[in-house]
Amino acid sequence: MEYTISLVGNPNVGKTSLYNRITHSLEHVGNWHGVTVTEVSKKIMFDHNTVNMVDLPGLYSLSVYSPEEGISRDRILDKSSDLIINICEVNNLARNLYLTLQLLELDVPTVLVVNMMDELKKQGKVLNYRKIEKVLKIPIVPMSAKYHSDVHLLMQVALDHIQTHGANTVNLEYLEKLPLDDVVSIIGANAANAGFVPRWAAIKVLENDAFVLEKLNLNELQIKALEAMGDMQARVAQVRYEFIDKITEGAISRSVSDEHHEMHEHTEHNVPIEREGEPEEERDKKDKHARHHDKHKKSERLKMLGFSRIDKIVLNKYLALPIFLLVMALIFVVTFGLVGKFFTWLLELGIDKLIYNPLTKWLVKIKCPAWIVGLVGDGIIHGVGGILVFLPQIVLLFFFLALLEDSGYISRVAFMTDGIFRKIGLSGRSAFTMLMGFGCSATAVLTARGLEDDTMRKKTVLLTPFMSCSARLPVYSTVAAAFFAAGSPFVIFGMYVLGAAVALLLAALFEKCVKPLKSGKLSFIMEMPPYRFPTAERVFQIIWNNAKVFLIRVGTVIFALNVIVWLLSNFSFTAGYTVGKNAKSILELISGWIAPVFKPFGFGNWKAVTSLLSGLVAKEVVISSIESLGGVEAIFTGSHASLSALTFMVFTLLYVPCVATLVAIRKEAGLKWMFFSLGLQIGVAYVVSLLFYGVGLLYYLNKGVFIGCIIVAAVVAVCISVFIGRLRGKKACPYCAGGCGTCSKTCKKTNRDKK
Amino acid sequence: MTLLDAQVNTKYKVCGVSGEGNARRRLLDMGFTPECSLYIAGVAPMGGTVLVGLRGFLVALREDAASLIQIKAAS
Numbered sequence: 001m002e003y004t005i006s007l008v009g010n011p012n013v014g015k016t017s018l019y020n021r022i023t024h025s026l027e028h029v030g031n032w033h034g035v036t037v038t039e040v041s042k043k044i045m046f047d048h049n050t051v052n053m054v055d056l057p058g059l060y061s062l063s064v065y066s067p068e069e070g071i072s073r074d075r076i077l078d079k080s081s082d083l084i085i086n087i088c089e090v091n092n093l094a095r096n097l098y099l100t101l102q103l104l105e106l107d108v109p110t111v112l113v114v115n116m117m118d119e120l121k122k123q124g125k126v127l128n129y130r131k132i133e134k135v136l137k138i139p140i141v142p143m144s145a146k147y148h149s150d151v152h153l154l155m156q157v158a159l160d161h162i163q164t165h166g167a168n169t170v171n172l173e174y175l176e177k178l179p180l181d182d183v184v185s186i187i188g189a190n191a192a193n194a195g196f197v198p199r200w201a202a203i204k205v206l207e208n209d210a211f212v213l214e215k216l217n218l219n220e221l222q223i224k225a226l227e228a229m230g231d232m233q234a235r236v237a238q239v240r241y242e243f244i245d246k247i248t249e250g251a252i253s254r255s256v257s258d259e260h261h262e263m264h265e266h267t268e269h270n271v272p273i274e275r276e277g278e279p280e281e282e283r284d285k286k287d288k289h290a291r292h293h294d295k296h297k298k299s300e301r302l303k304m305l306g307f308s309r310i311d312k313i314v315l316n317k318y319l320a321l322p323i324f325l326l327v328m329a330l331i332f333v334v335t336f337g338l339v340g341k342f343f344t345w346l347l348e349l350g351i352d353k354l355i356y357n358p359l360t361k362w363l364v365k366i367k368c369p370a371w372i373v374g375l376v377g378d379g380i381i382h383g384v385g386g387i388l389v390f391l392p393q394i395v396l397l398f399f400f401l402a403l404l405e406d407s408g409y410i411s412r413v414a415f416m417t418d419g420i421f422r423k424i425g426l427s428g429r430s431a432f433t434m435l436m437g438f439g440c441s442a443t444a445v446l447t448a449r450g451l452e453d454d455t456m457r458k459k460t461v462l463l464t465p466f467m468s469c470s471a472r473l474p475v476y477s478t479v480a481a482a483f484f485a486a487g488s489p490f491v492i493f494g495m496y497v498l499g500a501a502v503a504l505l506l507a508a509l510f511e512k513c514v515k516p517l518k519s520g521k522l523s524f525i526m527e528m529p530p531y532r533f534p535t536a537e538r539v540f541q542i543i544w545n546n547a548k549v550f551l552i553r554v555g556t557v558i559f560a561l562n563v564i565v566w567l568l569s570n571f572s573f574t575a576g577y578t579v580g581k582n583a584k585s586i587l588e589l590i591s592g593w594i595a596p597v598f599k600p601f602g603f604g605n606w607k608a609v610t611s612l613l614s615g616l617v618a619k620e621v622v623i624s625s626i627e628s629l630g631g632v633e634a635i636f637t638g639s640h641a642s643l644s645a646l647t648f649m650v651f652t653l654l655y656v657p658c659v660a661t662l663v664a665i666r667k668e669a670g671l672k673w674m675f676f677s678l679g680l681q682i683g684v685a686y687v688v689s690l691l692f693y694g695v696g697l698l699y700y701l702n703k704g705v706f707i708g709c710i711i712v713a714a715v716v717a718v719c720i721s722v723f724i725g726r727l728r729g730k731k732a733c734p735y736c737a738g739g740c741g742t743c744s745k746t747c748k749k750t751n752r753d754k755k
Numbered sequence: 756m757t758l759l760d761a762q763v764n765t766k767y768k769v770c771g772v773s774g775e776g777n778a779r780r781r782l783l784d785m786g787f788t789p790e791c792s793l794y795i796a797g798v799a800p801m802g803g804t805v806l807v808g809l810r811g812f813l814v815a816l817r818e819d820a821a822s823l824i825q826i827k828a829a830s
Contacts, residue, residue: 060781060784060785061780061784063780063784065777065780065781091811091812092810092811092812093811094786094810094811095785095786095810095811095812098784098786207780208780233779233780233783234771234772234783234788234789237783237784237786237788238788238789241786241788241791242788311796311797312797315797315799315800315806316800317798317800318800320799320800321800414815415799415804415806415815416799416800416801418799418801418803418804418815418817419799419800419801419802419803419804420801422801422803422804422817427817428804428815452777522817522819523777523778523816523817523819523820524804524815524816524817524820525778525781525782525785525814525815525816525817525820526814526815527785527812527813527814527815528806528812528813528814528815530812530813
């Protein structure tokens, strides 16, 4: 038999972790909300059955909020799955069961998985899941998907349930508190026409669900009749939560002894579930009691408390941003400084001594034509090898990104930067996407789907390419090492900061000047995951996934492009192999036409242009082209070589990341915005490079004039900001610079302070 | 009073959620229902965004969303 089973649940409960366990996949997981933004599926064999497992983006309710939640809602409503595995997280059981109830209202066959049992165990508690099972009348399987779990048992239960389940007999008693019959009498016919079960549609109508209301296509009379019933939206949520509180009361209790870690039916001390939700002092009081009660748990309790204390420092009003910058600086120093550099140097040495030297010697010995020696030696080994040596640095970068993601810190970053982002019409959630942009622009752009607002999503998508991705890293490293030696880590860090600064400035500019990109007041509601210890397995998985992608790129796209670039730059249309001859190669001709465009930056030569052009396919190729065209020194010449090299880095940072990113932008924002983005990237790259080179030149030529100009610029900037501040101060309340949505004459905070 | 007037680390109870549309629905779905207890765990460095603890989890809210939540002191 063939079955389809979908994984459904709140965000960040471990759906993808479980999916990876069941299907032996390596899909991206992380400790933050909205990692999965699209449907993923894989067929597996189980017990002579073909099971099509579907992993869906997380959602809180069937009334959706952002486009990626819509994917899950559609999948649940079209009933194309034979079974839904609903995953709950044991720490947030109440809120998770809220979705479960909605699945039961819809009467889709469901098996409930309660995940993260390991965390409950660490707190010395057990879950009496049988009690909930009895009420909801669906099978419940407790699990720890992050660690090894009995996936076999779950699949057995799931397939059994598909074969044996009848109509759900669960008594959702809270529904009686809602005037469902009245609503059904109004919308019954419409619901049947739209293909909904009338009673279910009635619940959704009470919830004021836009999607269902649109499908029902009600007439004015019906709408009026419904409006007469008053606002029931809050009531629906309330009765569901009341029911949940009733069935979960006492379900989680302290385990009796350390030896019995099994989830057994024991409910001695009824401790409410609401632990994290309690104020610190009260929690401390209870914890003192607990320590007295059970000395064995002492160390673990302290650890749990320690976790919430981390937030006290990390999210401290004054320390939060400095800590964040320190963390980022540390990551860059380790990745680009000593550690990363050492491994890269080691690899470089290895390639040179073990491959390049013997191979070229051997090729010369067997009397190969000179162009083959050149192609293999310079085109392939130096070009491709020049990229390969950055594997250690890329591994390090993704190691740190994995730690940021898996620990839960990345969500704190979103929270603490929300203040800045709000002012420029973005939300802290955009910080996710932009931070992921340090890894890979193309995949980061796709994560923007979790942003609920259309304008904000477009803006985030447009700005993410300016965040310096890992493919640009080899370019900075090589160029900076050649010209700035010891200072190179600082130069590289400067590039990252410049990229982020350009992105933020552009966002501010869009918000003020580009109408279709003005997002105005927006709400920001984002769950904060608890800190979790990253497991070695998951960190390794993220590193391995990205290293694999990198190696495949090196072996395919970069390799092929390098051969093409080398051939085109060493052969001419008429004279064949050009080395040693007085003839212009094909690329020398083509790039030579474009080269004058880059004259103002000091690198208006065909080699630099060629490398930038080939970089459109993949940014690493910029440096591999340079290597195969004679190295950095051959390109940046003249009296201001280091300045033009620096400008080259700036241009590389800001111009089009790669074709794949453009494709991703088209997918998320549409063709029109893709072209806008293309123009924006090239335009910004050109203008900023021009400014950069100009200012740099001024510095080299006359330091006095340079310092004078800086002072004048600073004074002008201060004047402008003060002037704008004055203008603004008249309109907006002082707490939000106009973005909070509550500021008007009735701003509560201002009123209160006036009193 | 609304969540905007709440003191940090003090327990309150939800009276209701005002407003309309997506933000209100999301708040209700997340469990800001009457009689549910909550507290403010922290304020973002630049202000304007608060971290609220309820039902065993933490959620970050901007002031506009926080202003929709009516609260009373916990007895």
